[in-house]
Structures are given as C-alpha cells and as structure tokens.
Amino acid sequence: MDQTSLDVMAGFISFVIAAILFTAIGIMICKNKRSQTQATQDPTSIIVPTPNPKQTTITVEEIASFDPSLQISMSDIIAATKNFSADLVTSDSRLGIVYKAELPNGLKLAVKKLAPDAFQGFMEFRSELEILGKLRHRNIVRLLGYCIAGAERVLIYEFFEKGNLDVCLHDLFSDCARFPLRWQTRIKILRGVANGLAYMHALEKPIIHRDVKAENIFLDSQFEAHIVDFGLARMVKAEHTHVSTRAAGTMGYMPPEYEEGFTTATVKGDVYSFGILMLEVATGRRPNLPVSMNGETTSLLKWAKDMIAQNQAKEMLDPNIWVYGSTGLDDSKILE
Structure with missing residues (x-):
C-alpha cells in the first residue's frame, strides 16, 4: 500500500477520534441540561403502549x-x-x-x-x-x-449470507473471516450503517436504536450492511429528542451517560456508538476488551486518543488489512 493510502487512512482514524470526542462532549452538555428539566418533563411526550x-x-x-x-x-x-x-x-x-x-x-x-x-x-x-x-x-x-x-x-x-460484522472482523474460523475485509469493503459497510441510522433518525417519529454494535450489523452476499435487533429501539415524537426507558446497550459502545446510569435515549447516543463502531472496523479491536499500552491496560477509545496524540495513527489500523489490501481482488471473489 502506497504512502498516499496510508495518509488517507491515518486521516480517517483522526477524524473518527475527533468525531467521538465532540459527540461525547455534546452528550455530557445535553445530559446536564436534561437533568435540570427531567423532573418537569411532560409524560405525554413519551410513546409507551398502555398495558391491557x-x-x-x-x-x-x-x-x-x-x-x-x-x-x-x-x-x-x-x-x-x-x-x-x-x-x-x-x-x-x-x-x-x-x-x-x-x-x-x-x-x-x-x-x-x-x-x-x-x-x-x-x-x-x-x-x-x-x-x-x-x-x-x-x-x-x-x-x-x-x-x-x-x-x-x-x-x-x-437471511444474510455473511453473518454479522462481529464474526467477520473477529472470528477467524468463520467463512466470512477466512480472508480479512479490504479497506474499501469496510468503508462500504460503515457507509451503509450510517445511511440506515440516518433514515431512522430522520423519520417523522425518530427511532433510536440504543445498541449499535458489530453484532447488530449483518452483511449480505455483496457486503451491504443491514442493521438488526431493534429490541432496544424506541419511537419518539418529532418535537422531542429523547424518550425515557430502562438502561440498555453494550459495554464499550455505550456513550458516557448510559454507563453512568442515565436512561434517557438520544440520537447522539446512537452517533457515539457508531463512532466506536467505526473505530472497531478500522482497528480490528473489540471495544469491550481492554487494550495493552506501555505495560498498562486501557479502553479502546483512550488508547486511540493516546495513539493519535503520539502521531501513531497508522499503527492503529488493523494489520490484517495489509494482507489483502493491495491485491486488487474483490472480497466477494476472494471468499468464493
């Protein structure tokens, strides 16, 4: 892979980290505002079925x-x-x-x-x-x-031929993961996830998924992404940006306020989880597992921030990308 491609990838990683950081800051600001108004929130703004x-x-x-x-x-x-x-x-x-x-x-x-x-x-x-x-x-x-x-x-x-994204990225014994996903294919998958989330968030009654992660992204035979598992989704009125529900999500992908016990679902929460997913796809590392750095263990996000600060963005990329990244072969051909 030439230097230009490496620079593009490094820039992409830097963009992902910056996006996650800005989202996290926005979430924390909104959290403080919500905590002040939550007590007076109109209960009719929440779509909850009446039990019978x-x-x-x-x-x-x-x-x-x-x-x-x-x-x-x-x-x-x-x-x-x-x-x-x-x-x-x-x-x-x-x-x-x-x-x-x-x-x-x-x-x-x-x-x-x-x-x-x-x-x-x-x-x-x-x-x-x-x-x-x-x-x-x-x-x-x-x-x-x-x-x-x-x-x-x-x-x-x-039914989806390739299974879920988590298997394709991490299960070395799966049919999908026998050959690492090429960089272009990873970009295609992430673009599909982004389009699906944008569709849900732009509905007249926006849908917040609340558990965006690799296991909930399935791939068809052309590596097109499909978001699944809406068991944690909630529909909210267009004039509101949140709905109170019980806490949910997956460690590693959850935005800071979810981990701290706040159960208010937001579109920004989905965006934060998507940013973590982008980081996982680029690095090939699971967000819910610790990363070793300088003899200590840390989270994937902190590790990525430290690597960026040390101008080591290229070293963050999944080394498996290099195996087939420059062959010119399409993933669908490789996996046949």
Missing part, C-alpha cells in the same frame, strides 16, 4: 406475515430449524437466539426465538412489531413476519 391485562397472555397460535409470498406456521418454523437445533444457531443475545432456517421450497430465513424476558409484556412485543413493520430501507433488516404459540414468540427475518 387481557392481552398479556397468548394461549393460541397467532401468525402475521408482512410478505404476501410468505405463508408459514410455528410447526413450519420448528421443522425448518430442526426443532431449534443448536447446530443452526447463527447468533445469540440477551433478547434471543437466531437460527438459520430453510423451508422445503429452498427459501432461507433467519428465525429469532425470543427470550422469555425479552419484553415486559405482550403489548411491548406488539409495539416492537409495529416499529419493525414500518421500516423500509436497504440498510435495515426486513421483518417478514412473526409467530406466537403459547409462551413462544418468534420473529422471521430475511
């Missing part, structure tokens, strides 16, 4: 499909996942486990079996589906339908 005790328990099977071509039942899902076989698990989170499913006609699906405590009640589950059903963007996962049978709740998504 009669709807908290489902005793019969309920099926909904948002794709006219998809007609499926819980028994079909059980058969397609081989009774939710551990061999078909593609990802796992506190909200549930995702399985690869294949119907008799060859259609591949991603089936998310929700954890019993993934939602506070059935009304919250319905609210989640209402949000997901309205999202239409190339960089946001498409919900195809859902099934409910007794206490079981299952979401049905389109």
Whole structure:
C-alpha cells in the first residue's frame, strides 16, 4: 500500500477520534441540561403502549406475515430449524437466539426465538412489531413476519449470507473471516450503517436504536450492511429528542451517560456508538476488551486518543488489512 493510502487512512482514524470526542462532549452538555428539566418533563411526550391485562397472555397460535409470498406456521418454523437445533444457531443475545432456517421450497430465513424476558409484556412485543413493520430501507433488516404459540414468540427475518460484522472482523474460523475485509469493503459497510441510522433518525417519529454494535450489523452476499435487533429501539415524537426507558446497550459502545446510569435515549447516543463502531472496523479491536499500552491496560477509545496524540495513527489500523489490501481482488471473489 502506497504512502498516499496510508495518509488517507491515518486521516480517517483522526477524524473518527475527533468525531467521538465532540459527540461525547455534546452528550455530557445535553445530559446536564436534561437533568435540570427531567423532573418537569411532560409524560405525554413519551410513546409507551398502555398495558391491557387481557392481552398479556397468548394461549393460541397467532401468525402475521408482512410478505404476501410468505405463508408459514410455528410447526413450519420448528421443522425448518430442526426443532431449534443448536447446530443452526447463527447468533445469540440477551433478547434471543437466531437460527438459520430453510423451508422445503429452498427459501432461507433467519428465525429469532425470543427470550422469555425479552419484553415486559405482550403489548411491548406488539409495539416492537409495529416499529419493525414500518421500516423500509436497504440498510435495515426486513421483518417478514412473526409467530406466537403459547409462551413462544418468534420473529422471521430475511437471511444474510455473511453473518454479522462481529464474526467477520473477529472470528477467524468463520467463512466470512477466512480472508480479512479490504479497506474499501469496510468503508462500504460503515457507509451503509450510517445511511440506515440516518433514515431512522430522520423519520417523522425518530427511532433510536440504543445498541449499535458489530453484532447488530449483518452483511449480505455483496457486503451491504443491514442493521438488526431493534429490541432496544424506541419511537419518539418529532418535537422531542429523547424518550425515557430502562438502561440498555453494550459495554464499550455505550456513550458516557448510559454507563453512568442515565436512561434517557438520544440520537447522539446512537452517533457515539457508531463512532466506536467505526473505530472497531478500522482497528480490528473489540471495544469491550481492554487494550495493552506501555505495560498498562486501557479502553479502546483512550488508547486511540493516546495513539493519535503520539502521531501513531497508522499503527492503529488493523494489520490484517495489509494482507489483502493491495491485491486488487474483490472480497466477494476472494471468499468464493
């Protein structure tokens, strides 16, 4: 890789750090302002479904499909996942486990079996589906339908060939990670995530994801990014920039006020998490793991700030990029 490319990458890293720092400062300023007005906040500004005790328990099977071509039942899902076989698990989170499913006609699906405590009640589950059903963007996962049978709740998504970004970056034994992602592909992925978040934040009732991280970014066969897992998302009125909910997120990606116990969700929180994701994609390091520097351990963000201060931006970049970064081969060709 020539000197010009190295300089461009170093400049990109510097931009990421600066963006994160400015976002963090803005968040802390807004946090102080919010703490002064939170006590007088109009409760009608928060979109929260009104619980109905009669709807908290489902005793019969309920099926909904948002794709006219998809007609499926819980028994079909059980058969397609081989009774939710551990061999078909593609990802796992506190909200549930995702399985690869294949119907008799060859259609591949991603089936998310929700954890019993993934939602506070059935009304919250319905609210989640209402949000997901309205999202239409190339960089946001498409919900195809859902099934409910007794206490079981299952979401049905389109299937993504490459799995999630976390696997592609860090799991050396995955099909996606057999060859490191080229720099151009990493930029494409980040641009897709940015476009998806911008779409959510610009809606008439903006949606705040609250858990932007590599595990929630899935990649299709062309390495196009798709944001998934809106279990922590909340819809807010256009005239307000926040909604109070319980604390949520993932250590390493969470903005400072989330880690300090403030549960007010903001668009800036998503932007901060996206900045951390950019840093992870560029460096190949997990944000929730400590980094060793000068015999001491520190966070990824502090390490990056120190490296920039010492004019070592180039040394921050993922060394795996160099392996295939100058071959001229497309990732989709390499991985065939």
